[in-house]
Amino acid sequence: MKPAVIDNLQYVNWSETAFRQLRIGGVDAIHVTIAYHESFREAVLNVSRWNRWFEQYPDLIVRGTSGDCVRKAIETGRTAVFFGFQNPSPIEDDIGLIEVWHQLGIRFMQLTYNNQSLLATGCYEDDDTGLTRFGRQAVDEMNRVGLVIDMSHSGDRSTLEAIEHSSRPIAITHANPKWWHNALRNKSDEVLKALTGSGGMLGFSMYPHHLKDGTDCTLDSFCEMIAEAATRYGVENLGIGSDLCQDQPDSIVTWMRNGRWSKQMDYGEGSADQAGFPPQPDWFVDNRDMPNLSAGLLATGFSQTEVDAIMGENWLRFYDQSFGGAE
Amino acid sequence: MKPAVIDNLQYVNWSETAFRQLRIGGVDAIHVTIAYHESFREAVLNVSRWNRWFEQYPDLIVRGTSGDCVRKAIETGRTAVFFGFQNPSPIEDDIGLIEVWHQLGIRFMQLTYNNQSLLATGCYEDDDTGLTRFGRQAVDEMNRVGLVIDMSHSGDRSTLEAIEHSSRPIAITHANPKWWHNALRNKSDEVLKALTGSGGMLGFSMYPHHLKDGTDCTLDSFCEMIAEAATRYGVENLGIGSDLCQDQPDSIVTWMRNGRWSKQMDYGEGSADQAGFPPQPDWFVDNRDMPNLSAGLLATGFSQTEVDAIMGENWLRFYDQSFGGAE
Known part of the structure; x- marks a missing residue:
């Protein structure tokens, strides 16, 4: 079987066109965000919308719940779609x-989305008090059922405590190292060492605010950053989590940033004069560009085996280890 | 492997004691009701309560979603628990x-519970107008995903239309023939012929209001009724759906009958002077008595193979055929 190509974070405005682009780009599996601020009941409607897409486009996409779903997708020429939340709002206080949610196919859940949650502290708060009482219990329960803890939008202390408290490796599905681009959402060397040192996975983001030089970031620069990260953290703990937000109206980024919690405009990583989604770098505009990444990594000096690992085989191994119940 | 023993309808007030009685009685699988009048959100809490029991009593019970779950339960000495709704209220209007719900493990859903629903007409209404517009769509969708249509509490016309409209065999999980005991909830010969003639299953009820002579019904009388039903409908379409309502406070039968739809007291199959749950016949008080049924059927003249079929193998075959998606 060919090596798996997996993008472990996308938030595309899905359509038949976008699904066909996945196939053109040779993407075997994606992890898609299906909630930012939704309540339990609202997030169920998002599952239901995906169920309808699985029914409508059975030749293009298929529900993903385990590593074997990726293998089956490869065999049948489809893309396996895994669900995740960027916020624990859909578990409410229960x-x-x-x-x-695990029964409904959720496989990743962030403990926070920028703000303080019931479970932990987001990366935009002034003070990070770490895992809450409910947060520690939730981590145990996520460990038990096989729902991966994702700390992409969490503060450093919360992230370190989640790594420490979790009995299973966790993930930062979409972020880059601060030593390459010092953005609030990128991660410190200390956090990335603790993450990968415990078997956790880092997915590299191609969202312009996470990139050195933003939209003008070059493929070379991005791939050299990955080469340096491989030296520091080991190639086996690295993957892609592009954070591709394709074809979304700017009203969506406003919802992502403001939810229902703010009456003022919060610009998040943007600003008043750049309020919307930033343009993607020209080497990764949509899923058809996925082969550019493999080519870039090869050109940087990675072996084919290492490129395969970063482009999907590492995530596949992580899926195999993470999505079943703890026994 | 030993033949499966399956009771395809129970509504026990579950406890460790009741779970242990299942093991003592050699019951390999049960279909339990987890909603009568609940909204979507309320019924999720009932799933969650069962999840907790699966976690607390892993040596006694296990989640059931397919026929193979019954086989695995037999191998490991546990009881597989399948979920069902006696009312379509948990799908609301969606x-x-x-x-x-299929993803959350629901495998049977009644289109009505005594009253008119959004899908069909219940057996207590004056006029039965058959499947509604939404009802026909819901039957198609239940066929597609593998959720069995259960017409135990529906009117005759609605039941006949569901049998006709459904592309897959349906079930009457808990009722007896009217020719044996002429109760409103028992089923006409016409309905039972149509049900079983299309490969559907009838589960015999031991709820006293469905029994000839009620609580005083004898095991002989019950088994002779099954023998007559086997002659009329074929032994392969018959099983047990005891409707065992053990250890429930009478407030529960009031909820079952009245939900939130009535400000007056509706006594259902009971009456003002017999408002609560009626006492079980002495030969079927709880799950420890399940072997009495096998013995009674053998004594009535069924072969061991026929007894095995009625006691569970027929339901197991039906599970194998019914719970997967239509492809």
Whole structure:
């Protein structure tokens, strides 16, 4: 079987066109965000919308719940779609909903989305108080059922405590190292060492605010950053989590940033004069450009085996280890 | 492997004691009701409660979603628990929730519970107008995902239309023939012929209001009724759906009958002077008595193979055929 190509974070405005682009780009699996601020009941509607897409486009996409779903997708020429939340809002205040969501196919959940949550502290808060009482219980329950803890939008202390408290490796699905581009959402060397040192995975983001030189970031620069990260953290803990936000109206980034919690405009990583989604770098505009990444990594000096690992085989191994119940 | 013993409808007030009685009685699988009048959100809490029991009593019970779950339960000495609704209230007005519920393990859903629903007419209404517009769509969707249509509490016309409209065999999980005991909830010969003639299953009820002579019904009388039903409908379409309502406070039968739809007291199959749950016949008080049924059927003249079929193998075959998606 060919090596798996997996992008472990996308938030595309999905359409038949976008699904066909996945196939053209040879993407075997994606992890898609299906909630930012939704309540339990609202997030169910997002699952239901995906169920309809699986029914409508059975030749292009298929529900993903385990590593074997990726293998089956490769065999049948389709893309396996895994669900995740960027916020724990869909579990509300009920630890029992963690298993219910796992039953509904959720495989990644961030403990926070920028702000303080019931579980931990987001990376935009002034003070990070680490995992809450509910947060520690939720991590245990996520470990038990096989729902991966994702700390992409969390503060450093919360992230370190999640790594420490979790009995299974966790993930930062979409961020880059601060030593390459010092953005609030990128991660410190200390956090990345703790993450990867415990078997956790880092997915490299191609969202312009996470890139050195933003939209003008070059493929070379991006791939050299990955080469340096491989030296520091080991190639086996690295993958792609592009954070591709394709074809979304700017009203969506406003929802992502402001939800229902703010009456003022919060610009997040943007600013008043750059309020919308920033343009993608020209070497990664949509899923058809996925082969550019493999080519760039090869050109940087990675072996084919290492490129395969970063482009998907590492995530596939992580899926195999992470999505089943702890026994 | 030993033949499967399956009771395809129970509504016990579950406890460790009740779970242990299942093991003592050699019951390999049960279909339990987890909603009568609940909204989507309320029924999720009932799933969550069962999830907790699966976690607390892993040596006694296990989640059931397919026929193979019954086989695995037999191998490991546990009881597989399948979920069902006696009312379509948990899908509210949203056809997308049918697949969501299937994902959460629901395998049977009644189109009505005594009253008119959004899908069909219940057996207590004066006029039965058959499947509604939404009802026909819901039957198609239930066929697609593998959620069995159960017409135990529906009117005759609605039941006949569901049998006709459904592309897959349906079930009457808990009722007896009217020719044996002429109760409103028992089923006409015409309905039972149509049900079984299309490969559907009838589960015999031991709820006293469905029994000839009620609580005083004898095991002989019950088994002779099954023998007559086997002659009329074929032994392969018959099983047990005891409707065992053990250890429930009478407030529960009031909820079952009245939900939130009535400000007056509706006594259902009971009456003002017999408002609560009626006492079980002495030969079927709880799950420890399940072997009495096998013995009674053998004594009535069924072969061991026929007894095995009625006691569970027929339901197991039906599970194998019914719970997967239509392809």
